[in-house]
Amino acid sequence: MSSAHAMERSPEASSAHTPPVVFVVDDDISVRESLEAMIRFAGFRAETFASAQAFLQCPLAMVPNCLVLDVSLPDLSGLDLQNLIASERTDMPIIFITGYGDVPMTVRAMKAGAVEFLTKPFEDQVLLDAIRHGLERSRVALAEKAGLNALQERYASLSPREREVMALVASGLLNMQVGGELGISEITVKAHRGQVMRKMNARSPTW
Known part of the structure; x- marks a missing residue:
């Protein structure tokens, strides 16, 4: 990784909103510290972990987030962690980093949804992108x-009743037909439709 950073702070840093968070899982402390500094300099929040198990104790993020994940870890491998969290952290893209990589490993990671697979050393800008x-x-x-x-x-x-009316209207029936299906008057159907539109925040005049 290159140690060179832009001299001016990135625009993300000035955002008034809660900054996105970038999780880093790598058992090499020098890598964690380097990535943390780079990520914070870019204006994002960084949270680092030395193992997959430590990361799993972290609660789900409620802001935009991603995971920078080393392939080789002391407990679970990065690929095993990817599989483990695939269903519960669907809004967290994964960027793999590794000191060594091969085609089967890369293919496995990318097929499972990884955003990128980078081999060390790599330029800071490549990772930031x-x-x-x-x-x-x-x-x-x-x-x-x-x-x-x-x-x-x-x-x-x-x-x-409103759900029944909604389903029948959505199927294309007219108010009179809906009333016939449910055994209620057309006026009552219109009243239910109005309630459905209000509760569902529907704006279509045909509803």
Whole structure:
């Protein structure tokens, strides 16, 4: 890794929002310290760990994040850690770093969703570019997750009858047809539709 940094602090550092976090897992303390300094200088928050087990004790991040992960670790390998957290940390892209690498290892990591696979030594800018790419992917994933959670919460607020009306309207039935299916008046169907639109925050005039 190059020790040269830009003389002016990166624009990310001036953000008023909570900075994204970059996790680093590497058993070499000199690598951890070097990466931590570089990441903080770029304006991101850095959290470092000497082992996979230590990282697993860390709670899930609620801000855009990514993981810079060494392949060779004293307990779990980086590839094993990738598999272990694949389902629970879907919004955390992984950037692998290694002192040695081969094609099968790289292919395995990339097939499992890694953003990048870098062999030491590498330039700081190469890693920073990969980190920024990973953080953007994380930002998108978190936004999608938040949108889905909000939608699920709104749906959970519907009454059983409102859910029935919603399903029938979504299938293309007219108010009169929905009323016939449910044994209620067209006026009642319209009232339920209005409630569904309000609770689901729907804006379509056809709903």
